[in-house]
Amino acid sequence: MCTVPTFVNVSKEEFIANIYPKRFPAVLRGVDIGDCVHKWNKEYISEKVGNTNVKVHVSASSQLDFLKKNFTYETIQFGEFLDRASRVGVEPKEYYYLRSIGSDRRGREIADIQKQFPEIAGDINIPQYFSNDRFFSSVFRVGSPGVQLWTHYDVMDNILIQVKGRKRMVLFRPSDALNMYLVGDKSEVLDIDNPDVEKFPKFKLAERHECFLEAGDIMFIPALWFHNALALDFGIAVNVFWRHLEVDMYDKNDPYGNKDIVPAARALQMVGNALKALQPLPGEYRDFYTRRLISSLQSSLQRD
Template sequence: MACGRKVAIYENVSEDEFTQHIYPKRKPALLRGVNIGSCTAKWTVDYLCEKVGGVDVKVHVAENPKMDFLNKNFVYKTLPFSELVKRASSDRHDSYFRSSSELYYLRSLGFDPRGRDVADIRKQFPDLANDIKIPQYFKEEDFFSSVFRIGSSGVQLWTHYDIMDNILIQIRGRKRMILFSPSEALNMYLIGDKSQVIDIDNPDTKLYPKFFEAERHECFMEPGDILFIPALWFHNALALDYGVAVNVFWRHLAYDFYDKKDPYGNKDLIPGSRALQMVENASKLLDTLPEEYRDFYVKRMIATLQNKYLTSK
């Protein structure tokens, strides 16, 4: 597929400039020259291993670099943190689960995610937290999570959207980010919050013809860069090198919209989730009708929604 629109780049932006002029646009923005602390210099392989050591972490292990969450072409394994860092930063491994060239991806968790404990670098990695300065682009009380991410070179994460605004802080390594506007939802072949199109650079023309209509937004991140990803923007990350990053999420809507039993922050907003469930229930009712009637009422439902929400756009 052809290269898409370039994500706007802003240099040396202050927190006030971001919140007043960039954030309200509700578009991805690549921020450079922002002070994020000493982490870009400090977080070498040796330093991370020394500071965190043998703490066990749960990681994705894959042989295929294009990770597919829907079909689970990876396995979850537990490794000491220092062992993960050593393996992720190497192309070949003396110790491995599946093959000597397998790839690794860590998305940090809370101490007890089943108990609604969210990822927070200050809690799970306190010896590293003082090295990173997270820009205050949101009120402290709106903070939801700070997710520590480590990945092997070549790992490509599935395209998905998040319901919260977030910033991706790239600390080590380079990364390509491809994003799609929420307005492209009908072209993304969604199952839940994830796209079925795994190979976004060479998509199957027969399976996913409408995906070619979706406009891509693209940027390349360097160490020290920050990418603002507005809620609902689809994004796909490709690690060009062994990489370390921190993802920070915050609530920008009324708190009662968010599911309180969601430690990952990726469940649909409660009103949206309920509406989608109603659609699922409606489809079951329509299945009981003859085809001619089912087709008729589907069109009536579409017309009702279009008249209410799309006529003014």
């Protein structure tokens, strides 16, 4: 296991010159994120936006699994959600998690704390580590203590601003993709601390990077880095995403910012078509030419 490096009192200029170009996760401590650190408790937020309806994940398990969908979606008033999510030691156990979304019913609006939660948006200072034209979304996140999110990657750079509560973050390099047992952008390995070594033998080869975020900390997560978040307390955070690549590289019909970039999506589709093209062949031929495809991809990796 490797420790994610921590930097204290980092200026915008230092981040852009010395941290951002390395394409490596970093914890930024001592950055001014505004009055939210002092103001954002359950009572304050409930008073400001308590009557707003929100759509939240509700699960009997603390480990949320997006592949098997071990949760339901429930629409409740924000104040009631805060009451439920902040409970500790209450039986029967229910775990709550909010990932804010746009307010339009078709689900095409991008999450933006300024639009969905204007009553409290002025309390947080989002560091300008990117130009305004690169901004994509600002996602308001609230969760019960113990909630653990599935391991996944994002196609955009982002910072996670931990406003309240402590959080453990575990990350894996993009180069470990073959060890992550991926289905789309998500890993099948739900329990990263006690993985099923018979079902996922390669996962133990993945290099694990770990850190703990305290209230007020910021974490820089570069695009394509796999990450898994475990809430140690009732937590409130804001995730800010921006486009690292040119804008036309990203799917313009992607309000969540989690679809593979356009050239990559095309390439993956071609691979799928190639495998379908091999289906009419007898088994030994299909096996042989599938291995030829793998060999070609491996040769490409070695050339890079």
